[in-house]
Amino acid sequence: MLRQLTAGESHGKGMIAILEGMPAGLKVEAQAINKELKRRQAGFGRGRRMKIENDRAEIISGLKNNLTLGSPVALLIRNKDAGIEKLHKVTAARPGHADLAGLLKYGFSDIREVLERASARSTVATVAVGALCRKLLNEFGIIISSRVLSVGGLCGRAEIKARIKEAISKGDTVGGIFEVTVKHVPVGLGSYAQPDRRLDSLLASGIISIPGVKTIEFGLGFGYAVSFGSEVHDAIYYSKSRGYFRQTNNAGGIEGGISNGQPIVIRACMKPISTLMNPLDSVNIQNKKVAKAAVERSDICVVEAAGVVAESACAFVLADALLEKFGSDCLQDIKSSYRSYMHRIAHA
Ligand code: EPS
Numbered sequence: 001m002l003r004q005l006t007a008g009e010s011h012g013k014g015m016i017a018i019l020e021g022m023p024a025g026l027k028v029e030a031q032a033i034n035k036e037l038k039r040r041q042a043g044f045g046r047g048r049r050m051k052i053e054n055d056r057a058e059i060i061s062g063l064k065n066n067l068t069l070g071s072p073v074a075l076l077i078r079n080k081d082a083g084i085e086k087l088h089k090v091t092a093a094r095p096g097h098a099d100l101a102g103l104l105k106y107g108f109s110d111i112r113e114v115l116e117r118a119s120a121r122s123t124v125a126t127v128a129v130g131a132l133c134r135k136l137l138n139e140f141g142i143i144i145s146s147r148v149l150s151v152g153g154l155c156g157r158a159e160i161k162a163r164i165k166e167a168i169s170k171g172d173t174v175g176g177i178f179e180v181t182v183k184h185v186p187v188g189l190g191s192y193a194q195p196d197r198r199l200d201s202l203l204a205s206g207i208i209s210i211p212g213v214k215t216i217e218f219g220l221g222f223g224y225a226v227s228f229g230s231e232v233h234d235a236i237y238y239s240k241s242r243g244y245f246r247q248t249n250n251a252g253g254i255e256g257g258i259s260n261g262q263p264i265v266i267r268a269c270m271k272p273i274s275t276l277m278n279p280l281d282s283v284n285i286q287n288k289k290v291a292k293a294a295v296e297r298s299d300i301c302v303v304e305a306a307g308v309v310a311e312s313a314c315a316f317v318l319a320d321a322l323l324e325k326f327g328s329d330c331l332q333d334i335k336s337s338y339r340s341y342m343h344r345i346a347h348a
Contacts, residue, residue: 001328002133002320006125009116011087014078017125019132021323022062024070025331028135033057036131037077039308040123045151045164045174045301049121052081057128070329075128079121087112092282092291096274099294103285111285111294120211120302123309130312133319139331140322140338141184144315146307149267151176164301171278173300175212175271178307180264180314185253186338187261187345189321198257199321206313207268210306215269219252234262243346259321266314270306273299 001021008015037055055077062073090111093099102114134144149155152163152174160176167174190199204216224232234246246262253264275298282293299305326337 002316002323004129004316006122006129008077008079008122008125009084010119010121011079011081011084011116013082014076015121015124015128016077017075017128018072019062019075019129020072021320021328022068022070022073022132022136023323023327023329023331023334024068026068026136026139027066028059028063028068028073028132029066030057030059032135033059033075033128033131036127036134036308036312037124040127040305042308043302043304044161045167045299045303046305047299048297049081050299053079055124057131068331073132075125075132077124077128084116090115090294090296091284091286092279092294093285094274094276094293094296095280095282096271100285109285115296118211123210123305123312126210126309126316127312130309130315133315134312136319136331137315137322139335140186142318142322143183144180144311144318145183146178146180146311148303148307149177149179151301151303167272167300172276173272173274173298175269175273176301176303177267177269178303178310180207180266180268180307180310182253182264182314182318185259185261185264185318186325186342187259188341189259189318189325190254190257192256192258199259199317200254200257202317202321203254203264203266203314206317207266207310210270210309210313212270212273212302212306213268213310214271217252217267218254219265220250221252221267223250243348264314266310268306268310270303273302 003020005018034056041050058076060074060076062069062071098118099111099114103111151160154163163174191197200218207216232250234248234251237245249262253262275296279293279295282291284291326334
């Protein structure tokens with residue numbers, strides 16, 4: 001079983017990730033992690049922080065000569081903007097952020113204490129963990145990608161860029177929809193046997209945990225609600241050369257909580273970032289008088305980056321499901337178990 005633990009404040013010394021349960025014998029170079037960290041920083045509409053940071057992982061443990069040892073892998077990504085002790089007090093909660101609920105829950109008198117950990121900077125650690133998991137999945141031919149489908153209701157590169165520019169000029173922010181696709185997932189990951197073993201439940205949990213993600217759908221998703229069953233279920237065919245196959249993938253690669261061998265397709269909505277340069281009404285938490293919400297340096301649009309983070313969250317869930325199915329200690333053993341299973345499936 002894979003377990004992850006992350007730590008770090010947005011302007012603290014750095015972000016930390018520990019991944020336990022990686023099998024021994026997997027080749028991992030820091031470069032592979034850094035490549036994913038760089039993808040997370042990209043996208044039109046990112047804020048000034050991304051110009052300051054150049055996120056790079058230091059591998060602290062779990063590897064020797066670039067090979068995993070089967071022991072916990074610990075990663076450290078240092079923050080360049082690490083002035084947490086010197087940052088000003090925040091007194092007007094931003095609608096949409098964790099600010100107010102966090103302040104009340106933990107009994108703070110400065111919203112800064114909330115926003116430092118609630119910040120989406122925490123996704124640095126998610127992506128670092130995801131990069132390790134992705135390396136494992138690649139050994140089995142599993143490939144994860146993402147793309148932006150729309151921003152502010154508009155599709156197409158030029159329209160999306162124009163929408164983000166419009167948000168910038170108005171001191172506003174804008175959200176959108178991204179799609180994650182996972183190819184070459186073997187049939188049989190996850191199970192219907194318990195709710196918490198369903199692959200879609202686990203993937204949904206991973207993606208909805210990303211700050212700012214509000215909805216998620218698999219395959220046809222909400223489209224199922226407006227169709228007859230005969231129109232949307234993926235009919236089953238068989239041929240000697242292909243075995244069982246489908247001509248459609250409305251299920252998005254998962255039936256009954258189990259991967260069915262088709263690509264896994266997930267779409268999710270990332271809400272507009274809640275820090276607005278032209279802020280909404282709020283209340284000063286010290287004197288309870290009307291105040292404008294706090295204005296912090298932030299991003300305008302992070303839909304592309306959210307896709308990269310969602311890929312990483314999926315990589316963790318799928319790597320865990322793969323290890324559960326095929327064994328967990330030694331990559332070589334896992335590969336032989338995988339080969340023998342695939343052979344059985346091919347002749348089923
Ligand atoms: C982020 C770092 C943060 C924000 C952003 C994501 O850095 P700073 O607060 O110093 O500008 O840019 O966080 C949020 C949008 C948020 O709502 O918390 C990052 O590394 O992705």
